[in-house]
């Protein structure tokens with residue numbers, strides 16, 4: 001770990017040691033306090049000896065974010081005791097349940113529009129963000145992908161969810177909303193953490209405004225064609241001050257929009273070919289006349305038959321917005 005982080009952990013451990021010493025004097029019979037005290041002492045000795053943060057089983061480095069949360073950990077995730085593994089699995093199952101509850105209704109519709117989505121984490125929790133929020137004269141649709149995977153990415157996903165839910169209530173113009181969200185996100189993440197996103201506002205008359213912060217092209221599906229709408233800005237959280245140009249689309253009755261994350265484009269087949277954006281476009285065109293729910297099902301079937309590995313390696317999200325006839 002970096003020297004500044006070690007210095008921080010050392011001072012945190014020293015504070016804890018003082019607290020434990022004080023507590024052990026007033027509760028001299030409590031063995032759990034004396035056990036904790038010796039664990040803290042041992043961690044301080046490891047810091048002194050330069051072995052802090054090294055797994056005692058495999059001698060590899062322990063995950064930095066776990067050490068920051070709990071400086072007493074002595075094993076990497078791969079070498080937890082059976083009890084620790086069970087506790088971690090329980091936490092993850094709970095986290096997954098909380099994350100599921102943040103998703104929009106599966107049968108979502110507002111005046112003249114229907115939305116369907118497929119949200120599939122690679123493991124228990126996902127770094128993909130997917131939301132639909134009713135708004136003046138229409139609704140907001142949001143789909144994003146936080147850098148990284150697993151628990152850290154899922155925490156940033158729930159952070160994005162809270163940020164956009166709060167900003168949506170202020171009825172800001174799209175560009176302003178993105179600028180605020182970007183600043184909040186940049187200020188609360190570390191370097192190297194960012195999110196690519198599409199955020200749009202769809203109106204009941206079929207007009208759509210959207211911003212794509214470094215995200216993969218979305219597809220406007222109309223009369224058997226699937227037209228790519230490219231990214232318009234840098235990912236969220238990369239710079240504190242960035243502007244996000246707004247693009248406009250007009251959807252005729254029957255038109256659709258297809259949005260997705262890189263869990264789709266970065267899938268590989270047995271020959272080692274990547275799925276890629278061109279295949280997504282072909283997929284969108286092929287199923288252009290299908291109802292949103294059936295379209296998602298047909299897309300997923302084709303994706304599964306393409307994929308070489310039975311186990312999904314990245315978070316996958318697909319969203320179809322349909323302006324009804």
Ligand SMILES: [Zn+2]
Pocket residue numbers: 055056057058059060075076077078079
């Ligand atoms: Zn290990």
